[in-house]
Amino acid sequence: MKKLTQFNTVFIIALFACFYLNIQVGQSQNKPYMEEEITFKNGDIILGGTLTLPKTKGKHPAIVLISGSGAQNRDSELLGFKVFKLIAEHLNAKGIAVLRYDDRGVGKSSGKTATSTSADFADDVIAAVKLLEKRSDINPKQIGLLGHSEGGMIAPLVYQKYPKVAFLISMAGTTVAGSEVIWGQTEAMLVASGKTKEEIAAQKKRTMMMFETIKTDKGWDELTKANVEYVLKEIEKLPDAQKSMITDPKKYATTVINQQLNAVKTPWYRFFIAHDPKESLESTKCPVLAVFGAKDLQVLPSQNKPALEQAMKKGGNKDYTIKTLAEANHLFQKANTGLPTEYASLLKEFVADFFPTITDWLLKRVTVIK
Secondary structure: OOOOHHHHHHHHHHHHHHOOOOOOOOOOOOOOEEEEEEEEEEEEEEEEEEEEEEEOOEEEEEEEEEOOOOOOOOOOEOOOEEHHHEEEHHHHHHHEEEEOOOOOOOOOOOOOOOOOHHHHHHHHHHHHHHHHOOOOOOOEEEEEEEOOHHHHHHHHHHHHHOOOOOOOOEEEEOOHHHHEEEEEHHHHHHOOOOOOOHHHHHHHHHHHHHHHHHHOOHHHHHHHHHHHHHHHHHOOOOOHHHHHOOOOHHHHHHHHHHHHHHHHHEEEHHHHOOOOOHHHHOOOOOEEEEEOOOOOOOOOHHHHHHHHHHHHHHHHHOOOEEEEOOEOOOOOOOOOOHHHHHHHHHOOOOOHHHHHHHHHHHOOOOOOOO
C-alpha cells in the first residue's frame, strides 16, 4: 500500500521531526590518524565505538560526540551524510582525539533507545568520559563534549552530573522544553510547506491535545479519533490514482495513527517533551560554544538562541559564544528551504564556515601536541 506522503509529512513532523535514519558505519582506508575500536559500559549497557587520535605522541585533548534524537550509529549518518565521521576526522587533523559510539540498540551497543531517556544517555556519555580519563594518551583535564540537536541538550546534563568536563560544543542544541521545540519545528515546517493559517491552527490543536494526553495519560481514545479523522480528510484530497490504492481508508488511518501514537508513549518521548534544559544550562560553568543554522527548521535559532543566552547570563558563565551560520540547515549543510525533505539532495558536506567556527574557538581552549 502506498504511503500518504502529505499526511506523513505533516503528522510525523509533530512527532519525530528530530529523528534520524540509522545506517551502519563504514570503514575507510589509509587513515591519517590512529583508530581504535573500543567498548565501555554504563551499568548493564555495553556501548561500542571508535576512538580516533592524532599520530603524534603525548596526552591529547579529546571530545566525546553525542548524537541527536533517534537511534544513531557512531557516524551519526543520515542519507549518506556521515556527520560525526567528518567531524572526527577534521578534529583529528587539528590534534584532537575523538570518541564516537553507537547509540543504544545500534551496531555494537546494547539496550534500546526508545525505552531510554536523555538522562540515561547522559550517563552513557559520563561513562565515555571516564574511559578517556584513564588513558595515557588523553589529557584528562581537557576532555569536552560536542552534541548535536538532542545531544546539545544532553551535554549540559552531563556537565551538571559530572562537572569535570572541560568544555561543551552544541550543534543546533535544544535549549527550551521539548514540547516547545516540537511545536516550533512543526509550525516552521508547515509554513515552509505552504500550509494555510487554518491548517496550521488545526495542527496546533492536535499537537497540544497530544502533549496534554501524554502529560496526563488520559484521553488517548479522543486523540486517536481526532487524528484518524484528520487522515481520512487528507485521503479525500489525494488524486484518484492514489486514493484508489487505499482499499480501506478507515483501517489504514487507524493503523497509521496507532503506530505513531505508540511511539509517543515511549519513555524517551515523554522525557523529551517534558524536560526543560534551563536548570542544567544555568549550572554550566565551563566554556560553551553554541552553533545554530539560520535555515534550521528543526531547532529554531529564534527560539533556542535567546533562551541559551539568558541561561548563560543567569548562571554567570563568563566564557560562552553563540554563532548562527547563514544558509545552514539542521545538519549544517548549505540549504535552500531548510526542510528535511531536501536533505537527500544536498551536498554531503558542511557549510564553509562550520569547521572554522568550531576549530578557531576550540584551539584557543585546548593544548594540542605538536
